[in-house]
Structure formats: structure tokens, C-alpha cells
Amino acid sequence: MKSSKRRAGGKTGAIVALCVVLVLTIALGVIGITGLSIPPRGLYKVLSWLPTWRSANWPASLPLGLDLRGGMYVEYSGKAPEGSTANFDELVEGTMSIIRTRLSDKGFNEANVQRIGTDGIRVEIPDVQDDTVLDLIGAAAKLEFKDPSGETFMTGDMVKTATYYYADGDHQIAFTLTDEGAKIFADMTAANIGRNIAIYLDGEMLINPTVQSAITNGSGVINGMQTAERATTIAAKIQSGALPLELTQQKVDKVSATLGQDAVSSSVKAALIGIVLIMLLMICRYRLNGLIASWALTIYTILLFMLIALFHIQLTLPGLAGVVLGIGMAVDANVIIFERFNEEVRKGRSAKAAVRAGFKNAMSAILDANVTTLIAAIVLLIFGTGSIQGFAKTLLLGVIVSMFTAIIVTRFLMNCFVNAGATNIALYTKVKAEKEVQE
Amino acid sequence: MTIKNHSRICLIISGAIILIALVLTIFGHGINMGIDFEGGLSMQYDMKTAVVSNDVSSVLSGMGIATSTVTVQGRDNNEVNIRIKDVAKDDIQKVQADFETAIKEKYPEASSIGDVNYVGPVAGATLVKNAVISVLLAAVLMLIYIAIRFDLNSGIAAVFGLLHDVLIMLSFMVIFRSVIQMNSSFIAAALTIVGYSINNTIVIFDRIRENAKKMPNVAREEVTNISIKESLGRTICTTVTTLITIVALCILGVASIREFALPIIIGILSGVYSANMINGYVWAFLEEKRRNRKAKA
Numbered sequence: 196m197k198s199s200k201r202r203a204g205g206k207t208g209a210i211v212a213l214c215v216v217l218v219l220t221i222a223l224g225v226i227g228i229t230g231l232s233i234p235p236r237g238l239y240k241v242l243s244w245l246p247t248w249r250s251a252n253w254p255a256s257l258p259l260g261l262d263l264r265g266g267m268y269v270e271y272s273g274k275a276p277e278g279s280t281a282n283f284d285e286l287v288e289g290t291m292s293i294i295r296t297r298l299s300d301k302g303f304n305e306a307n308v309q310r311i312g313t314d315g316i317r318v319e320i321p322d323v324q325d326d327t328v329l330d331l332i333g334a335a336a337k338l339e340f341k342d343p344s345g346e347t348f349m350t351g352d353m354v355k356t357a358t359y360y361y362a363d364g365d366h367q368i369a370f371t372l373t374d375e376g377a378k379i380f381a382d383m384t385a386a387n388i389g390r391n392i393a394i395y396l397d398g399e400m401l402i403n404p405t406v407q408s409a410i411t412n413g414s415g416v417i418n419g420m421q422t423a424e425r426a427t428t429i430a431a432k433i434q435s436g437a438l439p440l441e442l443t444q445q446k447v448d449k450v451s452a453t454l455g456q457d458a459v460s461s462s463v464k465a466a467l468i469g470i471v472l473i474m475l476l477m478i479c480r481y482r483l484n485g486l487i488a489s490w491a492l493t494i495y496t497i498l499l500f501m502l503i504a505l506f507h508i509q510l511t512l513p514g515l516a517g518v519v520l521g522i523g524m525a526v527d528a529n530v531i532i533f534e535r536f537n538e539e540v541r542k543g544r545s546a547k548a549a550v551r552a553g554f555k556n557a558m559s560a561i562l563d564a565n566v567t568t569l570i571a572a573i574v575l576l577i578f579g580t581g582s583i584q585g586f587a588k589t590l591l592l593g594v595i596v597s598m599f600t601a602i603i604v605t606r607f608l609m610n611c612f613v614n615a616g617a618t619n620i621a622l623y624t625k626v627k628a629e630k631e632v633q634e
Numbered sequence: 635m636t637i638k639n640h641s642r643i644c645l646i647i648s649g650a651i652i653l654i655a656l657v658l659t660i661f662g663h664g665i666n667m668g669i670d671f672e673g674g675l676s677m678q679y680d681m682k683t684a685v686v687s688n689d690v691s692s693v694l695s696g697m698g699i700a701t702s703t704v705t706v707q708g709r710d711n712n713e714v715n716i717r718i719k720d721v722a723k724d725d726i727q728k729v730q731a732d733f734e735t736a737i738k739e740k741y742p743e744a745s746s747i748g749d750v751n752y753v754g755p756v757a758g759a760t761l762v763k764n765a766v767i768s769v770l771l772a773a774v775l776m777l778i779y780i781a782i783r784f785d786l787n788s789g790i791a792a793v794f795g796l797l798h799d800v801l802i803m804l805s806f807m808v809i810f811r812s813v814i815q816m817n818s819s820f821i822a823a824a825l826t827i828v829g830y831s832i833n834n835t836i837v838i839f840d841r842i843r844e845n846a847k848k849m850p851n852v853a854r855e856e857v858t859n860i861s862i863k864e865s866l867g868r869t870i871c872t873t874v875t876t877l878i879t880i881v882a883l884c885i886l887g888v889a890s891i892r893e894f895a896l897p898i899i900i901g902i903l904s905g906v907y908s909a910n911m912i913n914g915y916v917w918a919f920l921e922e923k924r925r926n927r928k929a930k931a
Contacts, residue, residue: 262890312760324750326727447726447752461886468886469879476878480871513822516883516894523879524830527872531837534868560840563783564833567776571829574772575822578764586822590829 209614216608220490223497258504260511260585263459265452266321269329273314273440283313286439291316293438294332301331316442324449337398338433342383343390349379357433359426366420368430377413385409396429455512462515469522470496477526481533483622487608488529488601495525495600502592511585521593527564528601532557536623543628546618550609554602561602568594637859637866641915644907648798655805665807668817668893669753670761674719675726676751677733682743684711693736694718697729707889713747726752765821769800772828780836784843787920792835795905795913799831800824802904803897814896823897830876831905835913838865842914854918854925862910873906 261268275286291308298306298320307319320328338351353376358369372380383392384406393403394417402417420426470492477485477492499518503510510518536553544552572594575587620628658664669676687704694702694716703717721729730750737744773793781789803824807816841861849857877899884895 312764315760445753447750449750451747453747458888458891461888462883462891465879465882465886468882472878472882473875476871476875512890513819513894516887516891516898517822517826519879519883520826520830520876520898523876524833524872526875527833530868530871530875534865534871537867538864556844559843560837563780563840564836566779567832567836568829570775570779571772571825574768574775575825578768578771579822579825583818583822586826590826 206614206616209611209616213608213611213615216604216611220494220497223494223501226501258507258509259455259459260509260514261319261321261448262450262512263455263510263515264321265324265450265455266319267324267328267447267449268317268319269332269444269448270311270446271316271318271442272445273316273442276439276441281439287314287316289439290442294318297331298328301328303328315445322452324451329444329447337396339395340380340383341393341395343387343392345393348383349376351433352439353379354433357430359420359423359430361423365418366423366426368417368420368426368433370415370417370433372413372415374413377411380413380415381409381411385411396433401429458512458515462519466496466519466522469519473523473526477529482624483612483617484529484533484536484609484624487605487612488526488533490608491529491600491604492522492526494604495596496522498600499589499593499596502596503589506592508588508592509585510589511583513583513586514589517586517589518593521590521597525593525597525601528557528561528597529605531560532601532605533624537626540620540624540626541629546620546623547613549623550606550613554606558602561598565594565598635863637863639855639859639915639918641912644911648802648908648912651805651809652801655808658808663808663811665804666811666815668815669717669751670818671816672719673753674717675721675729676715676717677730678713678715678747678750679737679744680713680747681737681741682712682745683741685714685741687714689740690714690716690737693733693740697732697736699729721752761818761821765824768821768825769828772825773797776828776832780839784839787917787924788839788843790920791913791917792832792839794916795835795908796828796832798908798912799827799901799904802908803827803901806900807897810896814893817890817893819890819894820897823894823901826898827901827905831901831909834869834872834905834909837868838862838909838914839917841865842917854921855915858914858918862914866910869906869910873902876902 273287273290275281275283287310291310294316295306295308298308298318303320303323305321309317309319311317318332338354339347340349342348353373355371355373355376360367360369387406388408389405391403391405394401402419417429420429474485474489474492477488479485481488499521502508503518508514532553535557536549538556539549539552540546569591572587572591576584576591579587620626685706687706690704691702694704699718701719705715705717707713707715716733718729730746734744734746773796776796777789777793779789780792807814807820838861841864842857845857845861845864846854849860852860880895880898880902884892884899887895
């Protein structure tokens with residue numbers, strides 16, 4: 196674009212530049228609709244750091260939020276167990292990672308676990324509307340090691356791994372302990388040789404073996420599990436351990452997929468109607484400038500959707516509404532510029548001088564207006580949760596992309612048209628010069 | 635065409651709207667709080683035939699649920715949305731199951747259409763707290779930004795207009811309580827207005843900033859008049875382009891989108907109104923005061 200800008204001084208250069216932008220716009224549109232598959236080799240490998248760009252077409256690869264796709268979400272508030280002195284943040288993080296493990300173990304790979312505020316945890320599971328998933332999340336596997344007198348001397352958080360295996364015609368679980376756990380276990384077994392040490396899961400005794408010798412290597416076996424299934428489940432429970440926090444369910448929401456489809460299709464319709472009407476209005480009012488604004492708006496719309504897909508910004512219901520609203524807002528910068536352009540024309544400036552002065556005078560208003568919107572978007576991003584955050588991201592992206600299209604793209608196109616010979620003021624506005632000005 | 639200062643009348647009109655909403659709220663007709671704020675259980679069913687809402691209500695009261703809201707919706711009035719306050723979370727599944735058994739006596743083909751929603755009482759309070767913090771924080775940050783880029787009085791006047799727009803939005807939520815519920819998407823709508831309605835003010839203040847320098851000896855009120863007039867073309871054009879898409883969304887969209895789009899439309903209109911009729915004059919008033927103080931000193 197830069198090289199064509201330099202050539203834009205001449206008439207042919209300007210026409211060539213316009214053609215290049217036209218081809219680029221069409222290419223962008225085609226890529227946007229059909230998608231682009233980047234093979235992971237050669238020069239393209241450089242691009243592989245970019246978030247996955249699906250080879251399928253973009254409407255399919257747009258990540259839809261729960262409210263559009265259907266699914267369920269649950270919000271919990273967590274409380275540290277009584278007497279706990281651990282860092283609360285660590286407890287929350289620990290709880291979240293256990294929930295993640297539990298969900299992905301059961302195949303809910305797209306589930307999303309996020310923290311809200313200080314003590315809130317939000318779990319989103321797309322495509323599922325089944326309450327049994329909640330039992331899976333909330334299940335607190337509490338593993339206890341008890342000494343002969345029944346006192347608990349160690350709990351599940353000392354267990355590092357627990358795996359099922361089959362040996363000697365028996366279903367067994369092998370477990371390893373953390374360094375700290377290994378030490379406690381070694382001391383306890385050494386002190387209790389010949390006596391029984393029991394392992395309890397959620398209050399149920401799993402095993403109560405007699406200690407033969409001190410176990411110092413930090414590993415052990417639970418044998419006598421009746422079935423492979425029982426052993427696997429228990430191993431998984433021990434592995435993911437107890438939730439460090441006591442969770443209270445605050446909110447459950449199940450969304451059907453049909454509702455979301457209606458929302459998407461009606462928003463797309465509204466966006467298309469909106470774009471066509473805006474273009475008509477702009478062309479009627481600002482003539483050739485309006486055409487340029489429509490061109491920039493087309494680029495804006497394609498770019499915005501491509502970036503949403505590229506950065507995997509989840510499109511939520513308010514997010515989608517934000518995109519549609521943003522289309523209406525995106526031309527605002529153009530309107531400010533064109534009004535300033537008309538004022539310069541009224542003062543008697545040529546089209547070329549009016550473009551330059553129009554941009555110069557409009558810039559402060561555009562900058563300040565967009566920065567204030569950015570402030571709102573950033574505050575939303577920080578304080579919003581769930582679908583509101585999705586909205587904040589599309590709003591943020593919309594503001595940035597519209598600044599690019601409305602200022603850089605529009606200015607480039609206006610200069611090209613002027614240099615290509617479209618200097619007759621009547622092409623741009625019905626406004627007439629009120630006085631002659633020396634250029 | 636001449637622009638005159640009608641800000642006094644406009645402030646009285648806005649004040650009256652806000653006062654009406656306040657009085658309604660005091661007398662128990664406040665904002666129609668949605669489930670996101672109030673908590674409770676919300677369920678949706680497709681009955682396959684037209685629903686009489688009393689049928690559903692009587693089933694619910696038969697189950698011992700005294701306070702419930704039943705809304706009939708859908709193209710052929712086939713669908714029903716049920717909201718029950720004061721449900722313990724352990725009872726959700728039981729309430730659902732009992733209701734389904736009972737309603738099938740009247741509407742044998744009734745089936746849940748998926749959207750089941752439970753909100754505990756704490757979640758709503760957090761939401762309100764976050765919303766208030768967000769609006770206030772955004773307002774303070776904008777005040778600082780405008781004070782730096784323009785002047786302190788512009789910042790005060792712009793934030794005054796901003797709070798005016800949010801209050802008007804809230805007032806309309808009270809006045810239109812039978813049409814629209816307040817849910818978490820309202821917060822997004824309110825913040826959108828905080829971000830966008832101020833655009834109109836900024837564009838006009840940008841003119842004022844420019845003209846004030848050019849006309850140091852003209853009364854500030856007159857500078858405001860001139861600036862509003864010069865910005866009018868842009869104001870009208872942008873308002874129309876913005877309203878086109880959001881109105882299309884409101885007409886075509888599903889209920890949850892309308893819940894979001896309607897407050898935004900009100901906010902946009904209020905933003906145009908305050909930017910052109912009020913905010914500039916608040917700035918002029920503050921500036922004249924500052925000038926008088928300076929002259930006396």
C-alpha cells in the first residue's frame with residue numbers, strides 16, 4: 196500500500212492504486228467468506244504463531260458464546276474450609292484446575308472455567324444441558340489416611356498420582372505421594388508396624404491393611420478393588436483430589452441451541468439491512484465521498500469478522516449486538532471528516548486542499564471520541580463477566596478497526612480519487628464556495 | 635436557523651422524567667428486575683397449543699408456589715416463560731419435575747425448550763455492585779481524560795451529561811416496566827451508552843474548544859450556540875446511521891436482543907438530546923462563573 200501511495204501523485208498511479216485496493220478488498224472478501232488454509236510449512240510457518248485459522252469458512256469458525264451456541268453455565272461462590280490458613284487465591288486457582296481436569300477427563304474439552312471477582316468461579320460447558328455434569332464438578336473426593344486410633348494423619352492433597360492397574364488377578368490402584376506426604380507416610384508406617392493403617396474415600400473405607408514395614412519411597416498400592424471400573428473411578432477421584440474450596444452453587448443457566456440460532460440469523464439480517472441503508476444514506480448525502488465511506492465500511496465489516504475469527508473472540512449475544520451497533524458507529528469518523536471537507540469547500544478550497552484540511556480539522560474530535568469509547572470498553576472488559584466480556588472485546592476491536600478504516604483507508608482512497616482527476620467539487624457535495632480563497 | 639439556549643427547560647423536562655421514575659419506584663413500581671438481578675428460577679416450555687396463563691398459574695399455586703410470574707410468548711402464544719422467586723437451589727429439580735407432571739394434565743404435549751435458569755440471591759447483588767462500580771469508574775476516567783484534553787469544566791459538563799443519560803435510561807426502564815426487564819445485558823447497554831453517547835458531546839465540545847479560542851470576547855453561551863449549529867450536520871447524520879442498525883436489530887431480533895437494543899436506543903436518543911440541549915450550556919455556565927471569579931480577583 197505504501198509503494199502505491201508514493202505513486203499516487205500521478206494520475207495513472209492513482210488509478211492503479213485504486214484498482215489495487217479494489218482487488219485487495221475483493222480478495223479480502225473472498226478469503227473472508229471461503230476461509231484460508233495455511234499449510235504449516237515453508238514461509239507460512241512464520242505465521243503459525245497466529246491463533247488457528249480454520250480452513251473451513253469463517254461463519255463456521257466464528258467461536259460462538261454459550262448464549263448463541265446452546266449449553267449451560269454454572270456460577271459458584273467458594274469459601275475456604277474452616278481453619279484454613281492457605282492463600283485464598285491459591286485455593287481458588289487449585290479448585291479451578293481440578294474442575295478443569297474433571298471436565299476434560301469426561302470429554303468436555305471445550306468447557307471453560309474462569310474466575311469472577313474474588314471468590315466466584317464460572318464454568319461454561321457448551322452444547323450440554325445435563326444436570327449430571329454438575330455432580331461431576333461439585334463432587335468433592337476426600338481422601339483420608341487414618342492411623343490405628345482412627346485419627347486422620349494425611350489427606351488427599353499429599354497424593355501426587357493415582358493410577359489403575361491390573362496385577363495378580365486383582366484390580367489395584369498405585370499411588371505416589373508428594374515429598375512432604377512421603378515423609379509423613381514413612382514416619383507413620385515406621386511407628387505403626389504390625390498395626391493397621393486405613394485409607395478412606397469420602398468416608399468410605401477403601402482398604403485397611405496391616406503395615407509390614409516402613410514405606411519410605413512415597414508410593415503405595417490400594418488393592419482389592421472389585422471391578423476395573425470402580426478402580427478407575429476411584430483412581431480418577433484420588434488424582435483430582437478434594438476441591439480446596441467449599442463451593443456453593445449461585446447460578447445455573449441452560450440455553451437451548453435454537454434460541455441462539457434465531458439470534459444469529461436475525462442479527463445478520465439486521466446487519467445487512469443496516470449496512471445497505473447506511474451506504475444509501477452516505478452516498479445520497481456525500482456523493483463520491485459517501486461511496487468511499489461505503490467502500491471503507493465494507494472493508495471494516497470483513498476485517499472485523501476476520502479478526503474475531505482469528506483471535507477467537509467468543510461471539511456472545513450482546514457481542515453480536517455490539518458488532519451490529521458498531522457498523523452504525525463506524526461511519527461516524529467519516530461523517531465528521533466529510534462535514535469538515537464540506538466546510539473547506541464552502542470556504543472556496545479545491546477538492547485536494549479540502550481533503551487535507553478536512554482530515555486535519557476532524558482528527559482531534561475523532562481521537563477524543565474514540566478514546567472515551569475505549570475507556571468504557573476497557574472498564575467493561577475488567578468488570579464484566581461472561582457474555583458482557585465478549586461484548587467488551589468486540590467493542591474494543593470495533594473501535595480500533597473503525598479508526599483504521601475510517602482514517603487511513605478513507606484518506607488513502609480520497610487522495611487517490613482526487614489525484615485520479617475527480618476534482619470537480621460537485622462530485623463530492625452540493626455545497627458551493629461562498630468566497631474565493633487563494634491557495 | 636438559530637440555536638438558542640433552552641437548557642433550563644430541558645433540564646426541567648429531564649428532571650421531571652427522573653422524578654416520575656423515582657416516585658414510581660418509591661411506590662413499588664420500580665424497575666422490572668429480571669432473573670439476573672432478583673434471583674430465582676426461570677423455565678421455558680413449549681405447550682404446542684395456545685396457552686392460557688391462568689392455567690399455568692393455577693398449576694403453580696397447586697404446587698404451593700405462591701409468587702410466580704407467567705409470561706405467554708411465541709408466535710402462536712405457544713410458549714410460556716415461568717419465573718419463580720424464592721426457590722432453594724436444592725429444590726430446582728423437584729420443582730421442575732413436579733411442574734412437568736402437573737402441567738401435562740392440561741397440556742399433554744408440553745415440553746421444556748431448554749432455557750432453564752437459576753440465579754441465587756448473591757449473584758444479583760454482585761452484578762449490581764459491579765455495574766455501579768463500572769459506570770462510576772468509567773465516568774471518573776473520562777472526566778480525567780476530558781479535563782486533560784479540554785478543560786476541567788468540559789470534563790464536568792460531559793460527565794454531567796453522561797450521568798444524565800444513564801439516569802434517563804434507568805427512568806425509562808421504570809416507565810416501560812411492563813415491556814422490558816432489566817438483566818445483565820442492561821449493564822452492557824448502559825456502558826455502551828456511557829461510551830457512545832459521550833461521542834456527541836465530545837464532537838460538540840471539540841467545536842467549542844476550537845471556536846472558544848477564535849472568539850475570546852464572545853459570550854460562552856453564544857460560542858456554544860454557534861458550535862452546536864456547526865456540528866448539527868454531523869450530529870443528525872451519525873444519529874441516523876447509528877439508529878438504523880440498532881432499530882433493525884430491535885425489530886428483527888429475539889427477545890433477549892431486544893432487552894439489550896431498546897435501552898440502547900433510549901440511551902442514544904438521550905445522548906443526542908443532552909449533547910445538543912444541555913451539556914454545552916452547562917460548560918458555558920461554569921466557564922462564565924470561572925471568568926467572573928477571575929475578573930473579581
